[in-house]
Amino acid sequence: QVQLVESGGGLVQAGGSLRLSCAASGRTFSMYPMGWFRQAPGKEREFVAAISKSGSSTFYRDSVKGRFTISRDNAKNTLYLQMNSLKLEDTAVYYCAAGSRYLALGESEYAYWGQGTQVTVSS
Secondary structure (H helix, E strand, O other), X not given: OEEEEEEOOEEEEOOOOEEEEEEEEEOOHHHOOEXXXXXXXXXXXXXXXXXXXXXXXXXXXXXXXXXXXXXXXXOOOXXXXXXXXXXXXXXXXXXXXXXXXXXXXXXXXXXXXXXXXXXXEEO
């Protein structure tokens, strides 16, 4: 199995940027397609972005396209989410997850999850 630890969350003003990191340990990181999800207060957890094992392919939910970038460094066993032009509605706990299916959108496709990092966007 793989253990995941997110970092980089915090408080940022609308229009600002944050970069989230997800450090992986355990089994070989490069074996796993990876994803980012988020959960806002009172809402269900939702898909944000996914990346293939090599990092050559990515997929995003419509509301973050052009603002967020998912990437990975397999040599450093780390997944990233660069978030620019942040909006109030991006406020959520962000989770990274390791899956088994290429660019999967569903939570059930991901077997391993981090504990989450809070992102709060203020006006």
